[in-house]
Every structure is written in C-alpha cells, then in structure tokens.
Amino acid sequence: MSITSTDTLAVTGLAKRFGGTRAVEDVTLSAGRGVIGLLGPNGAGKTTLLRMVATVLAPDAGDLRLLGLDPARPGDRIEIRRRIGYLPQSPGLYAGFTAYDLVDYVAVLKEHTDKAWRQREVRRVLESVELAHVMHKKIRTLSGGTRQRVALAAAMVGSPELLVLDEPANGLDPDQRLRLRSLLSQSQTVLMSTHNISEVSALCQQVYVMFSGRIRFSGTPAELAALADGRVWEDGTQDPLAIRSWLTAEGIYRHLGDPPAGAAIVAPTLDDGYLLLARQEHR
Amino acid sequence: MMATATLTRLEGERMLRHPALWLGLPVMLWWVSSTFDQDWSGALYTGLIPAFTPLLLGISLASMSAFSREHVPVADDAPMASSQRSAARLLAGLGPVALTALVVVAGTIWLRVRGGLDLGDEPGRTLHAHYTLPELIQPVLLACVAVAAGAAVVHVVRSRLAAAILLVVGWFLVGTYWLFDSPVVRYLAPVQPQPWQVEVGPWDADPTAFPSTWLLSAPGEYQDHWARIVVSPAVAAWHDVYLVGLVAVLVGIAVPGRFRVPLLVGGVIVAAAAAGMQSVVAP
Amino acid sequence: MTVWLVPTARAISWWPLVAVAALLAGASALAERTDFPVVGLLGIAAAALAAAVVAGLHDAAAALLSAVPTSLAVRRARRLLLLLPVELAASWASGLNVPLGGLVALTAAGVAVAFWAGPLAGAAVPLAWVVVARAGGFAWDQHLALVTIAAAAALWTGRNR
Numbered sequence: 001m002s003i004t005s006t007d008t009l010a011v012t013g014l015a016k017r018f019g020g021t022r023a024v025e026d027v028t029l030s031a032g033r034g035v036i037g038l039l040g041p042n043g044a045g046k047t048t049l050l051r052m053v054a055t056v057l058a059p060d061a062g063d064l065r066l067l068g069l070d071p072a073r074p075g076d077r078i079e080i081r082r083r084i085g086y087l088p089q090s091p092g093l094y095a096g097f098t099a100y101d102l103v104d105y106v107a108v109l110k111e112h113t114d115k116a117w118r119q120r121e122v123r124r125v126l127e128s129v130e131l132a133h134v135m136h137k138k139i140r141t142l143s144g145g146t147r148q149r150v151a152l153a154a155a156m157v158g159s160p161e162l163l164v165l166d167e168p169a170n171g172l173d174p175d176q177r178l179r180l181r182s183l184l185s186q187s188q189t190v191l192m193s194t195h196n197i198s199e200v201s202a203l204c205q206q207v208y209v210m211f212s213g214r215i216r217f218s219g220t221p222a223e224l225a226a227l228a229d230g231r232v233w234e235d236g237t238q239d240p241l242a243i244r245s246w247l248t249a250e251g252i253y254r255h256l257g258d259p260p261a262g263a264a265i266v267a268p269t270l271d272d273g274y275l276l277l278a279r280q281e282h283r
Numbered sequence: 284m285m286a287t288a289t290l291t292r293l294e295g296e297r298m299l300r301h302p303a304l305w306l307g308l309p310v311m312l313w314w315v316s317s318t319f320d321q322d323w324s325g326a327l328y329t330g331l332i333p334a335f336t337p338l339l340l341g342i343s344l345a346s347m348s349a350f351s352r353e354h355v356p357v358a359d360d361a362p363m364a365s366s367q368r369s370a371a372r373l374l375a376g377l378g379p380v381a382l383t384a385l386v387v388v389a390g391t392i393w394l395r396v397r398g399g400l401d402l403g404d405e406p407g408r409t410l411h412a413h414y415t416l417p418e419l420i421q422p423v424l425l426a427c428v429a430v431a432a433g434a435a436v437v438h439v440v441r442s443r444l445a446a447a448i449l450l451v452v453g454w455f456l457v458g459t460y461w462l463f464d465s466p467v468v469r470y471l472a473p474v475q476p477q478p479w480q481v482e483v484g485p486w487d488a489d490p491t492a493f494p495s496t497w498l499l500s501a502p503g504e505y506q507d508h509w510a511r512i513v514v515s516p517a518v519a520a521w522h523d524v525y526l527v528g529l530v531a532v533l534v535g536i537a538v539p540g541r542f543r544v545p546l547l548v549g550g551v552i553v554a555a556a557a558a559g560m561q562s563v564v565a566p
Numbered sequence: 567m568t569v570w571l572v573p574t575a576r577a578i579s580w581w582p583l584v585a586v587a588a589l590l591a592g593a594s595a596l597a598e599r600t601d602f603p604v605v606g607l608l609g610i611a612a613a614a615l616a617a618a619v620v621a622g623l624h625d626a627a628a629a630l631l632s633a634v635p636t637s638l639a640v641r642r643a644r645r646l647l648l649l650l651p652v653e654l655a656a657s658w659a660s661g662l663n664v665p666l667g668g669l670v671a672l673t674a675a676g677v678a679v680a681f682w683a684g685p686l687a688g689a690a691v692p693l694a695w696v697v698v699a700r701a702g703g704f705a706w707d708q709h710l711a712l713v714t715i716a717a718a719a720a721l722w723t724g725r726n727r
C-alpha cells in the first residue's frame with residue numbers, strides 16, 4: 001500500500017497496548033477523499049484505532065499524519081482538531097441541554113466565536129441530520145436514535161475535512177440509515193467503523209478489515225466480496241464439509257468453503273467475503 | 284417469591300463484597316482504638332457507639348451502590364416488578380446488618396471479659412460500666428438506617444457521586460454526636476450516645492455530700508458545675524423505636540409501590556411519637 | 567471571549583455543591599443554636615465542599631468533546647473558574663469560617679486525584695482524609711502547605727490526562 005503526501009490520513013506501523021493487551025498492532029492505512037469503512041468483530045481494535053486517528057489517544061509506536069500534520073506535536077494537534085470531527089462509540093450528552101444548545105456549545109469549543117456564523121452553522125448541521133423540528137427540545141426527551149443524530153451533528157459542525165465516526169449508525173432506523181448514507185457521501189473524508197456490512201457496500205470506496213488489532217484486508221468492497229469467488233454455493237441440505245453454513249430466508253442453505261463437485265456456485269456478497277476472512281482468522 | 288429470594292441472595296452477596304463495607308470495618312476499629320487514647324473518664328463509654336460511623340457509612344455506600352442500579356433499565360419487561368426488586372435489595376441489606384450485629388456481640392463479649400468501662404469522676408466513679416440492652420440494639424438499628432439511607436439518598440439525588448458525598452457528610456455529622464448535644468436534637472440525631480448529665484451542684488459543692496450510688500462528672504474544661512451521670516435505658520429504648528420509624532420513612536422514600544404512603548405516614552408517626560417519649564422519660 | 571461561560575455553567579452539575587452548602591448551613595445554624603463550638607465541623611465542611619467541587623468536574627459529554635481544539639486542561643480550568651468562587655461563597659454563607667488553607671489543600675488534592683484517576687476517586691480523597699483523621703484521632707489540617715504544593719504539581723502534570 002502506498003502512502004502519498006496528499007492523503008488526508010496516513011498511518012504507518014501504528015501500535016497501542018493496554019497493559020498486556022495489544023489493542024492495535026502494526027496498522028498501516030491511508031485515505032484520500034471518500035468514505036473508508038473499518039470492519040471487524042468486537043474487540044478487534046477498531047475503536048482504539050479511531051481514537052488514535054481522532055487525536056484522543058496517543059499511539060505507542062508508529063507514524064500518524066492527519067491533514068499533512070503530526071498530532072504528536074501540540075501545535076499541530078490543535079490545528080488538526082480544528083479541522084476534524086469525531087463521533088465516539090458512546091457519546092454522552094448533556095441531558096439538560098437542547099439539541100441546538102449542545103451543538104452550539106461544541107461549535108464554541110471548536111473555536112467558532114462568531115455568533116451569527118454559529119447560528120447559521122448549527123441550524124445547517126441540525127437540518128442536515130433532519131433535527132430542525134426538535135432542535136429546541138431537551139436532549140433528555142429525545143429518543144436514542146435522535147440523540148445519536150444530535151451527536152453526529154455535533155461532530156459535523158464546521159464542515160470538518162476529516163470525519164472519524166465510531167459506529168455512526170448505532171440506534172438509527174432504516175430510513176435514518178439511508179439518510180446518513182447520503183449525508184456521509186457528501187463529506188470530504190470519512191473514516192467510519194461499523195458492524196453493518198450493507199453500510200460498507202453502499203457507502204465506502206475503500207474498506208479495511210481488522211482482526212486482533214491488525215489489518216487483515218484492505219481494498220474495495222468488491223475486492224472483499226471477491227475473496228469468496230467460487231467458494232459460495234447453495235442447496236437444500238446442510239453440508240458438513242462447508243466451513244460456514246446458514247439457512248437463508250428462502251429456506252435454502254448457503255455454504256461457504258471448498259464446494260463439492262457439482263455444487264450450485266453462486267455470486268458472493270460482501271458478507272461472504274468478510275465471513276470467509278473471519279473464518280480464516282479464527283483457524 | 285422464589286425469584287425475589289434469589290435476587291435477594293444475589294444482591295446480598297454483591298453488597299457484602301462491596302469494598303466500602305470492608306474499608307469501614309478497619310476504620311471503625313481504628314476509631315475505637317483511638318478512643319482509648321482519650322484520658323477523660325467516660326470517653327470509651329461515650330465514644331464506642333459513635334465509632335460505628337465508618338462502618339455505617341460503608342453500609343450506606345454499599346446500599347447506595349445497589350440501589351443506584353435501579354436507574355439502569357435492565358429487563359424492564361421482566362415479570363419481576365420494580366417494587367419486588369427494591370424489596371429484594373432492601374432485604375439484601377440484612378447481610379451488612381447481620382455483620383453489625385456480629386460486631387456488637389463480639390464487642391459485648393470483649394467488654395464482659397474486660398470487666399466493663401470506666402465511667403464518672405471520683406468520688407462517684409465505676410470501672411465496671413456495661414451498656415444496657417437498648418443501647419446495644421442501637422448500632423444494629425443504625426445499620427438498618429444506613430441501608431435505608433443509602434437507598435433513599437440515591438433515589439432522590441440519582442447521581443452516585445453526589446449521593447456518596449451527602450452520605451459521608453451526613454454520617455459524619457450525626458456520628459460526631461457532641462455536635463448535637465442539645466435537648467431536642469439528641470432525640471432526633473440517629474446516633475445517640477449515653478450517658479446523660481444532670482446538673483446537681485455548683486463547682487464548689489462538696490461531692491461527698493451526694494448519694495454514694497450516683498455517678499458524677501466533675502467541673503472542668505467543658506462544664507462549671509458538678510453533674511450526675513445517668514444511663515437511661517428508657518431513653519435508649521425509645522430512641523430505638525425512633526430509629527425504626529426513621530427506617531420506615533427512608534424506605535418509603537426509596538421504594539416505589541403501594542407501601543410507600545403507609546410507610547411514610549406510619550414512619551413519621553412512630554418517629555415523632557418515639558422522639559416525644561424520649562423527652563418524657565429523659566432524666 | 568466569554569462565550570463559553572453560560573454553556574459551561576449549564577454543563578456543570580451543581581447538585582452536590584448546592585446540597586452540601588445547604589447541609590452545612592443547617593448544621594452551622596444548629597451548632598450556633600446549641601452553643602456548640604463549630605471547630606468540630608470545619609474538617610468535614612472543607613472536605614464536603616472540596617468533594618462537591620470535584621464532582622462538578624465530571625463531564626457527561628467528555629467523549630464527544632475529546633477531539634475538540636479546546637484542550638481538556640482549558641475545559642477543566644473553565645469549570646474550576648466557575649466552581650471555585652461558588653465553593654468560597656458556600657463556605658462563607660455556611661457561617662462556619664472554614665479555614666482557607668484547609669479548603670485550598672483539600673480541593674487541590676481532590677482535583678489533582680480527579681485529573682489522574684477520575685472524579686469519583688478525586689471526590690473520595692478529601693472525604694476519606696477527614697474521616698480517617700477523625701478515626702485516627704489526629705488533626706486533619708496538618709502539612710497543608712506541603713499537600714497544596716504536591717497537589718499543584720500533580721494538577722499541572724495531569725492537566726490533560
């Protein structure tokens with residue numbers, strides 16, 4: 001993988017340990033414009049990686065460049081923080097604030113001191129996540145999905161050049177997920193972790209898959225799906241030779257592995273590619 | 284019923300494992316040992332019951348911790364009602380109450396072996412003073428108050444941190460008994476050490492003229508007269524009844540359900556009546 | 567310049583400080599009524615006020631704000647700027663004349679520990695200090711200057727932790 005100086009995000013050999021646990025190890029990735037997805041099981045190190053990219057957590061080793069700047073330098077770190085937006089996995093919110101007040105407060109902390117500009121910007125981001133009608137309601141009265149959108153709006157205030165989103169679709173209903181997709185596709189650079197593979201296939205130009213703190217795959221969603229080319233077949237009964245088998249909604253079994261002679265090979269999906277990778281990892 | 288009993292056992296084990304309880308015990312023993320350093324007669328008799336304060340605080344914090352879990356919506360759809368869950372948590376508090384009772388029993392045996400405590404000044408002095416039964420019951424009832432107080436405070440305040448601060452301050456204030464050594468307040472403060480002092484003569488009175496059965500307190504730094512020292516089992520007994528009323532009020536505050544109003548009303552009536560009776564029987 | 571003032575004040579949990587102030591005012595009034603020397607109250611009053619200030623440092627939206635250019639140290643300093651005058655006012659209003667040196671030492675120690683180990687541990691420090699001093703039968707207000715200096719050093723080094 002080649003890293004160029006024009007990349008918004010460039011990570012080389014990044015590592016982070018917590019006590020005896022290696023949360024992230026030797027991670028190298030890069031991102032220009034577009035949406036980059038980060039897939040992996042729970043505990044794979046996605047959140048730790050995103051926290052390092054968001055400059056919240058300092059890496060133990062490796063090189064990190066964001067927007068051409070080095071977050072290890074205090075001056076650069078502040079400049080980076082002016083230009084990025086971060087949505088953590090569990091964003092706590094002030095229950096007594098209205099959605100408008102919270103996003104306005106985040107704008108203040110992002111050093112936007114012009115009141116008129118802030119008013120326009122806060123309204124803009126809240127409208128972009130379709131919260132204009134509840135912007136003056138107290139956060140404690142909002143549903144979980146709506147709170148998630150408030151937090152997303154807070155991350156997006158000031159049109160950051162890089163958005164770092166940790167499971168942004170958490171708690172969103174299918175309609176809201178769809179709107180999130182169109183919103184993110186308009187952003188400059190987005191690095192997002194997700195468990196939702198359909199999100200990745202619909203949204204991401206590039207996908208990284210992490211297992212046990214390491215990047216095990218990098219490529220396009222189509223390339224991830226292609227890992228399972230010729231290794232997915234379907235029939236009416238369970239196949240003990242398959243490395244994964246599951247019953248589909250149509251009532252037939254879908255198998256992953258080395259197909260037996262005469263098997264009805266079908267086109268692989270992104271799920272198949274990911275599952276195959278996960279299976280190989282656990283062997 | 285079985286489910287409530289199981290939850291009681293589970294919560295009881297958790298409460299008994301709470302570190303505040305086991306930190307409170309050694310601090311209490313340290314408090315007891317430091318009471319020995321005081322050189323005035325009656326320091327031990329007066330000081331041993333307030334020395335339970337750290338243990339009571341530990342019990343309150345453990346109870347607060349258990350009841351703070353009520354604010355986390357876990358299995359709201361489960362058939363066990365919130366009042367049953369609260370009842371189970373309250374019953375779980377019997378573990379720390381039993382621990383307090385054990386400490387009281389051990390202390391009583393130790394006092395019997397030791398031959399009693401020093402009380403009074405010459406010529407009205409004994410080296411063999413023992414606590415009366417109502418006085419010995421007081422720490423056990425105080426442990427019940429501690430359980431109920433932890434539950435009530437976190438129910439009202441909702442923040443664990445704020446509740447913990449209020450409990451520490453509250454127990455410290457009522458534990459430092461001499462602060463409220465006034466006729467009315469000493470009936471109402473939960474920790475009520477004995478003995479009582481009744482003024483019997485001016486500083487220059489001849490103490491040998493007082494009946495030889497009286498225990499006396501000589502004029503000194505804190506008093507300018509001779510006083511008779513009286514241990515009143517009747518006041519202690521009514522104070523115990525007052526504590527029962529207090530427990531009912533606190534449980535009424537903490538526990539939702541149909542028993543709330545009867546507990547509050549009944550508790551207030553019992554506490555008020557018992558406080559009144561203390562003033563009637565006081566020496 | 568002070569655009570942060572109102573939202574920061576609203577983001578602070580004032581509950582502990584208000585409750586402690588009310589409790590101490592009540593105890594102080596009671597002590598005065600019963601002619602009891604309030605000196606026995608000073609330690610717990612200072613500890614409670616210090617703990618309440620530390621509790622006010624708890625930031626419910628800390629994760630969301632973790633990557634904003636306004637550093638954690640600045641956000642904490644702003645909260646303290648609002649909390650400390652209220653602490654002093656509450657101390658004065660309680661009528662207890664809590665010694666300033668003790669209040670500063672306990673608050674600094676609590677805040678320093680909160681920076682390093684979180685608000686819960688930080689709030690526990692001043693309270694445990696006074697309870698342990700009472701249990702051990704020694705004065706709570708010893709070596710205050712030393713404690714303040716050590717706490718200030720810990721505060722500075724842990725300001726962005």
